[in-house]
Amino acid sequence: MSDLSLDAPIKVSAYDLEDLIEWDRRIREKVDEFGLDCFPQEFEICDHNQMLGYMAYNGMPSHYPHWSYGKAYEKLKTLYDHGVTGVPYEMVINSSPAIAYLMRDNTLLLQILTIAHVYGHNDFNKNNFTFKSTRAELTVETFKAHALRVRRYVEDPSIGMEKVERVLDAAHSLQFQCRRNLAIRKLSPEEQIERAVENAQPRSDPFQKIHARQQRVEPDLRKVPTEPDEDVLLFIRDHNPYLADWEKDLLTMVDEEAKFFIAMMETKIMNEGWATYWHKKILESLNLEQGLHLEFIVRHNQVARPIPGQLNPYHLGLRIWEDVYRRWSEPTAEEIKRDGAPTKPAREKLFEIREVERDASFLRRYLTEDLLRDMDIFQYEARGEDYVVSKVADDEGWREVKETLIKNVGTSSIPVIKVEDADFGQNRTLYLKHYHDGRDLHLEYAEKTIAYLQRLWAREVVIETTLEGKKSLLCCNDRGFSVRALK
Amino acid sequence: MATSETIFREYRPSDAERSDRSAGDRLRHRQKVRESIRENIADIIAEESIIGKDRDRVIKVPLRGIKEYRFVYGDNSGGASQGDGDSRPGQVVGKTGKEGPGKGDDMAGDRPGVDYYETDVTLEELIEIMFEDLELPNLERRALREIQSDYSTKRKGYRHVGIRVRLDKRRTAKQRVMRKLARDRRVNGNGAADGDLAEPAEPPAEDDAPGLSALQPDAGAGLRKRRFPFHHDDLRYKHIEVDTREESNAAVMCIMDTSGSMDTMKKYLARSFFFLLYQFIATRYRNVEIVFIAHHTEASEVTEEEFFHKGESGGTFISSGYVKALEIIHQRYHPSLWNVYAFHCSDGDNFDSDNPTALKAGEELAEICNLFGYGEIKPLGSRYYESSMLNVFRRIQAPNFHTVLIERKEDIWPSFKAFLAKDRIKE
Numbered sequence: 001m002s003d004l005s006l007d008a009p010i011k012v013s014a015y016d017l018e019d020l021i022e023w024d025r026r027i028r029e030k031v032d033e034f035g036l037d038c039f040p041q042e043f044e045i046c047d048h049n050q051m052l053g054y055m056a057y058n059g060m061p062s063h064y065p066h067w068s069y070g071k072a073y074e075k076l077k078t079l080y081d082h083g084v085t086g087v088p089y090e091m092v093i094n095s096s097p098a099i100a101y102l103m104r105d106n107t108l109l110l111q112i113l114t115i116a117h118v119y120g121h122n123d124f125n126k127n128n129f130t131f132k133s134t135r136a137e138l139t140v141e142t143f144k145a146h147a148l149r150v151r152r153y154v155e156d157p158s159i160g161m162e163k164v165e166r167v168l169d170a171a172h173s174l175q176f177q178c179r180r181n182l183a184i185r186k187l188s189p190e191e192q193i194e195r196a197v198e199n200a201q202p203r204s205d206p207f208q209k210i211h212a213r214q215q216r217v218e219p220d221l222r223k224v225p226t227e228p229d230e231d232v233l234l235f236i237r238d239h240n241p242y243l244a245d246w247e248k249d250l251l252t253m254v255d256e257e258a259k260f261f262i263a264m265m266e267t268k269i270m271n272e273g274w275a276t277y278w279h280k281k282i283l284e285s286l287n288l289e290q291g292l293h294l295e296f297i298v299r300h301n302q303v304a305r306p307i308p309g310q311l312n313p314y315h316l317g318l319r320i321w322e323d324v325y326r327r328w329s330e331p332t333a334e335e336i337k338r339d340g341a342p343t344k345p346a347r348e349k350l351f352e353i354r355e356v357e358r359d360a361s362f363l364r365r366y367l368t369e370d371l372l373r374d375m376d377i378f379q380y381e382a383r384g385e386d387y388v389v390s391k392v393a394d395d396e397g398w399r400e401v402k403e404t405l406i407k408n409v410g411t412s413s414i415p416v417i418k419v420e421d422a423d424f425g426q427n428r429t430l431y432l433k434h435y436h437d438g439r440d441l442h443l444e445y446a447e448k449t450i451a452y453l454q455r456l457w458a459r460e461v462v463i464e465t466t467l468e469g470k471k472s473l474l475c476c477n478d479r480g481f482s483v484r485a486l487k
Numbered sequence: 488m489a490t491s492e493t494i495f496r497e498y499r500p501s502d503a504e505r506s507d508r509s510a511g512d513r514l515r516h517r518q519k520v521r522e523s524i525r526e527n528i529a530d531i532i533a534e535e536s537i538i539g540k541d542r543d544r545v546i547k548v549p550l551r552g553i554k555e556y557r558f559v560y561g562d563n564s565g566g567a568s569q570g571d572g573d574s575r576p577g578q579v580v581g582k583t584g585k586e587g588p589g590k591g592d593d594m595a596g597d598r599p600g601v602d603y604y605e606t607d608v609t610l611e612e613l614i615e616i617m618f619e620d621l622e623l624p625n626l627e628r629r630a631l632r633e634i635q636s637d638y639s640t641k642r643k644g645y646r647h648v649g650i651r652v653r654l655d656k657r658r659t660a661k662q663r664v665m666r667k668l669a670r671d672r673r674v675n676g677n678g679a680a681d682g683d684l685a686e687p688a689e690p691p692a693e694d695d696a697p698g699l700s701a702l703q704p705d706a707g708a709g710l711r712k713r714r715f716p717f718h719h720d721d722l723r724y725k726h727i728e729v730d731t732r733e734e735s736n737a738a739v740m741c742i743m744d745t746s747g748s749m750d751t752m753k754k755y756l757a758r759s760f761f762f763l764l765y766q767f768i769a770t771r772y773r774n775v776e777i778v779f780i781a782h783h784t785e786a787s788e789v790t791e792e793e794f795f796h797k798g799e800s801g802g803t804f805i806s807s808g809y810v811k812a813l814e815i816i817h818q819r820y821h822p823s824l825w826n827v828y829a830f831h832c833s834d835g836d837n838f839d840s841d842n843p844t845a846l847k848a849g850e851e852l853a854e855i856c857n858l859f860g861y862g863e864i865k866p867l868g869s870r871y872y873e874s875s876m877l878n879v880f881r882r883i884q885a886p887n888f889h890t891v892l893i894e895r896k897e898d899i900w901p902s903f904k905a906f907l908a909k910d911r912i913k914e
Contacts, residue, residue, distance in 0.1 A: 071516045173557045392576060
């Protein structure tokens, strides 16, 4: 009799998809206005369970199966269920079109902020040099193809899950023992030999008469590899003749995925800072109504606030980007005296940096003494049971603090280990060298990881390293693990 | 960029339900956790004090198998992180062993975390996994089932709630009749026209009381009105209480040689045996007290911790442990009130001069205990050059005395079984 719309759908959230599309349009206007250069963008709206799933698989819409992702999921879920961590507002994967996930239950403002933030990442991923080597258009397809192949191996009665897992477990442990700067082209074995021969040639010396005769060292051209090789998995793939094709394929896949993630690891601070910088700029220019604006201020501060005892990449990155903008647009007299007047417009400078730097170089060049001090960044070290502040960013300490910081970002926190010789002692022992920079390897982890190396190499494996100031050799063969002192 | 449209993919609940993509990987992970527990079970039993504990107790199990190892830096590497604006050199900012204060990137280069790589397992589960490890789960179950007869059960009144098998159909039917009579009286007294005002006609749910629905003749639509179904309130269940007898108290004397020759492996084997023994006895008696006696040349009562972790040096007088046990039994667990079980683990390396005394004390123990056992622990290979008490104890004639030889982990279960077989013969 009456239309008291009791059974009309009750709106759970105060916005619907049309609102998001409208906000996206307004944000994209700003994106274009600011000159950001993005891949096409796709947003997928998901719930928190799906989000946890995406997180466990590093955001990939499809991924090959491995128990470690199950473990990651359980861990994330536990942390989430106990309220230790929330789920992120978004996840972006570096692909073209760029894919990002939006949480269904988020407030409208969070969606707006997220969308703006995502365009920041999108622009960064498209333009930063570290991402150039990953072919963004093929990302999703590549991961899908990997998943199909791994599933096929698992289902193959002559292989099966256990064997696949044996290889994957080992490969995952060595995944990031690969080249970090993919912009530097790797020479082929022939080119390496050429270079070795060339380097051995006596250089022309106009002052031969007064200099001592140059010693000619005959290059060992039979040694494999000619130059130390950082791509451990690929090296094993190419030099262990007993690996089956499917095993080689798995190694290739794991290496390929690592290289995809290396770009993200290498630019975490820049990338998050960049996206935060732009979501802030965009939202500030959108003339949000008061309610949204207040929420924006709260949310933005949650994301970009300093967290004592940690390094919040959003905060650190944002501070540096803002500082660069300020120094290039309105430098203080003192700065002009010290660094000279800015040579290009501030925004142009930002875009240039976004293209040519990665975290290590970004921090080295643009994290100033003043900023370090202002952010109260300190260096700590283990003393007995505790971690103790060892240096603060004062006049004497700041350089060291900065060095330590750089040593701990991105892939710099992974030890550099290179294959030096595949036929050490003429018995096919694999000889690797840890390029020690003052930080010792964690011995328990090294022991287990070297066992994985041996599993893939199937012969003795040794690693030269330094432990507590002494040159040591970690060995792993059929008889187990041992540590020997080296002269 | 301006040319291509942004694509929004809407949330579809059906996708969300289907998209449990991690299910398989999670299952595999859990399998690995279980495997890892199995592999580490020796360490867990050797490390944790679990013998006298409640079965629901949660035990933290370090998982060695499923850490994801990679090359990472160790403790000598410091890091950098942000302070609260007032950092001073020397200030403590975190604990080593836990994750460092520097927040690692999630993907790699993480400092080895400690906390997550433990899992909680209840003792019950652990026992289960352990019996799996011993690969004779069924035998153990049977032994446990037989024990139920030690409890007696007694009917004690009726209740409204209970399990299906205890439903008393007669009483239930009677309740319904009583309710119907009461209703009829009320209806007639009020002069109301028909049964519409009566109890809500709740059709008897088929699975609610099977067999009862047959009592309801389906007399067609005309009779429907007079249908008077069973109601939840009608149900009567027999109530049964477990009756425990006074003497269902037991005391277990765990006597162990802690002389210098008892190494970790031997202690592990001993501990496993004591663990099984305790679990077994705990299922049989309501109240089990456990006494740990450690001895070398002297004996003392100790806690479980000390029992398994205290190492003494020096020689062995087995008799001292037995005398101590006798003393404790006489003081606290008099055999007229308690069922006493005693078990002694040693590597059998006793001073010869003590043997006669030990023999005598052993005989005395066998006399007052329900069961007295001696387990000689000789890890493989050590048997031939050490003395053995097994020969000496052969002279004890008591039927409830039993000796076992444990050489390795796999022997524990058969020994344990043999030990109990003896017990069954006695009864």
